[in-house]
Amino acid sequence: MLTTGYQRVQRLLFAPNPWARRAALGGILGLGALFIALFIGIVGPLLALAAAVALVGGLMILADTHWGFVALAAVVYLLPFGSLPVDIGFKPTFLDVALGALFFVWVFRLITGQERAFEASPLGLLVLLFIFMAIFSFARGLTYASANSYFVRRFAEILLGISLFFVAVNTVRTPDELSWVVRWLLLAGWGCALIAVIFYYIPQEWTVAILDRLARFDYPGGFGALRWIEDDPEGTMRAIGTAVDPNVLGGMLILVAGLLAPQLFAARRLLPRWLTALMLLTAVLALYLTYSRSALLGLATSLGLLAVLKYRRLIPLGLVGVLLLFLLPQTQDYVARLMAGLAGEDLATQMRFGEYKDALILISRYPLFGVGFTGVPDIDLYLGVSMLYLIMAENMGIIGLGIFLAVMVGFFAMVFSSWRQGYDPRLEAILLGSAGAVLGALVSGIFDHYWFNLAYPHMTVLFWLHVGLATATILIQRQQAQEPSLALQPVTVPSDAYQALEAPQGAERYTRQTPPT
Structure with missing residues (x-):
């Protein structure tokens, strides 16, 4: 029946009579407009717009895997x-949809042979070992506390986030593909x-009104969504954007600024210099407004690495920034809070010290494999600490933490070894920017836990995406370095292959032994 109806519509659209063709086309457009109007009237304009964007985005991802990175960057940053707004036993997040679509298309193309052979990369074995260790720890932790749908879904998102390394x-695999992905990643970060x-x-009432509009997508609304230093509404407000938590926003902006900074001075840039400068200024300002001390230290480390290795002009810019921070009257409260944190005098830092002590007690009782991700076996313990490395040891034990540190040591060893061999300016800026962003994240992880936390799976996605892009840059550079050498190797062709060629009159037949042009 459907086939018959389709054939009738096809005959009308391609009928010899032009009036019949126009009537058929008009009828289809009219029915489509009616359907869209009914859909908007039932679900509302905001949900209808979201559905339209999801439909178009899904078709683009199916057509080209690289659009999946664009969708993922938009979701993670914005x-x-x-x-x-659909309940299927749980509410899928936009992150679930973006990750699922990207992995589905990649695996499908790999199975059907449309994608090139699987590339593990030099780090692949260690990353796989880290994933398997996480799965083992999660399964082992179920003996201490059962997992509901929330834990299972969030843990799956963490695994997909780490596996994004292999997708990248x-x-x-080419400089153009790398530039495409990084350019969109930078634009999405700037939007954030x-x-x-x-x-x-803008006035707080306007911010709250916008967040209330997002409440239908399970975003926190009302004035309770706003954040202040020491949770004091009479004090200084902290920037949150759509990241909900100011510290999480600060971590995201470390990656944005770290990846942007080399583009400001690179010989071959992904974006115009004026736009790059505007984007970097926006990211640094937004990070400052989070009043996240760990993010500020992470950013300083990231830019410091870039300045030492290549981009010396970042040094005077950094000095100007430090002088403004310490001399402007508007920043004195920020400086006082930073100094109090470094001295361990403020309440937030003292609470962190207490968490560190409790985490070390837990790790000492379950040192090898940790307690998993769902709960603790002892009533006097709790799961959670504001440090990436301690929370990883709580979840996966010393063994899991050791594997992660081995991945990071191997990553930076590979970056520095490859960089010293010389790079195309465009690839060099991407490589060093990604490495600086990862180092900034690792430094901020000394004081925060969101890079490996079930509550913030998008941060795991961002971290491993940058590790994967840096590794992809190294592999692309290696391929480019090998191709010219292969092309210049002399090729000996047997003389009998040229016996059919007639030499000029009076000349002897010849044998060619030259490199191909």
Whole structure:
């Protein structure tokens, strides 16, 4: 029946009579407009717009895997906690949809032979070992506390986030593909910073009204969504953007600024210099407005690495920034809070010290494999600490933490070894920017836990995406370095292959032994 109806519509659309063709086309357009109007009237304009964007985005991802990175960057930076208004036992998040679509298309193309051979990369074995260790620890932790759908879904998101390393390495294999992905990643990060700055400076009532509109996507609304230093509404407000938590926003902006900074001075840039400068200024301002001390230290480390290795002009810019921070009257409260944190005098830092002590007690009782991700076996213990490395040891034990540190040591060893061999300026800026961003994240992880936490799976996605893009850059550079050498190797062709060629009159037949042009 459906086939018959389709054939009738096809005959009408290609009928010899032009009036019949126009009537058929008009009828289809009219029915489509009626359907869209009914859909908007039933679900509302905001949900209808979201559905349209999801439909178009899904078709683009199916057509080209690289659009999946664009969708993922947009979700992670702009709506990281958004959920679909559909309940299927749980509410899928936009992150679930973006990750699922990207992995589905990549695996499907790999199975059907449309994608090139799987590339593990030099780090692949260690990353796989880290994933298997996480799965083992999760399964082992179920003996201490059962897992509901929330834990299972969030843990799956963490695993997909780590596995994104392999997707990046296997789908980003040319300089143009790498530039495409990084360019969109930078633009999405700038959007995140711009939203944070706008939300901070517009009246609070307007910010709350916008967040209330997002409440249908499970975003926190009302004035309770706003954040202040020491949770004091009479004090200084902290920027949150759509990241919900100011510290999480600060971590995201470390990656944005770290990846942007080399583009400002690179010989071959992904974006115009004026736009790059504007984007970097926006990201640094937004990070400052979070009042996240760990993010500030992470950013300083990231830019310091870039300045030492290559981009010396970052040094005077950094000095100007430090002078402004310590001399401007508007920043004195920030400086006082930073100094209090470094001295361990403020309440937040003292609470962190208490968490560190409790975490070390837990790790000492379950040192090898940790207690998993769902709960603790002892009533006097709890799971959670504001440090990436301690929470990883709580979840996966010393063994899991050791594997992660081995991955990071191998990553930076591979980056520095490859960089010293010389790079194309465009690839060099991407490589060093990604490495600086990862180092900044690792430094901020000394004081925060969101890079490996079930509550913030998008941060795991961002971290491993940058590791994967840096690794992909190294593999692309290696391929480019090998191709010219192969092309210049002399090729000996047997003389009998040229016996059919007639030499010029009076000349002897010849044998060619020259490199191909």
